[in-house]
Amino acid sequence: MAETAIREAICRFGRSLFERGLTPGSSGNISVRLDDGGWLVTPTNASLGFLDPGRLSRLDANGKLVSGDAPTKEVPLHTALYQTRGQARAVVHLHSTHSVALSMLPEIDPRAALPPMTPYYLMRCGQTALLPYYRPGDPAVADAIKGLAGKYASVLLANHGPVVAGDTLEAAVFAMEELEETAKLYLLLRGLDPRYLSPAQVADLVKTFGLTLPDAHEHG
16 A cells, blocks of 8 residues: 555544544554555644644654654554564554553453453454553553563553554554453443353354464463
8 A cells, every 4th residue: 555545544544533432632543564664653642533644753664753743652662563563564552441441440361351252352352461551652661562472462551541453554443443342341241240252162263263362371
């Protein structure tokens, strides 16, 4: 896809996410890795609902600003996901309400923040890791991401929000939406002893769709 089209797609998806209340104000950021190794990312203090394609931050392969406005302070977060998820071409980070709420609950397993509730959650997100709290923009979050060793495309930052890497921008956005809806389901059903997918049903999804799920015991 030409860079002009990628710029327009970032703005289109950003506006869609913003207009549906998935990331308020100037929160959230989106990046796409380009064929030359550089990437486009949304600027700092920019609302995803009102992005200008021509003002997106253009970074080189070393993360240095080449053109456009100053980039989001979350560049270390995006960089770490690209470095550990070799196939990733896009990263989406939001402050979506239900995912943030989920990240604050005491019972959440950091190795699997959500149980296997629906097939599409597993198909789009796999499993979701929960990382401890870091202040926004803290470079230390990059080390935490690297500690996951590329096993998770879907991550919750405690008291902050979700971040998802995808093979395409569309895939990353769709996975983010699935994560938010699954977090909402979890909160709606919390304490009601819901029926989750059985190990056999999960195994069938893994086999049928070629899913790669991290071993929940590898990350602690």
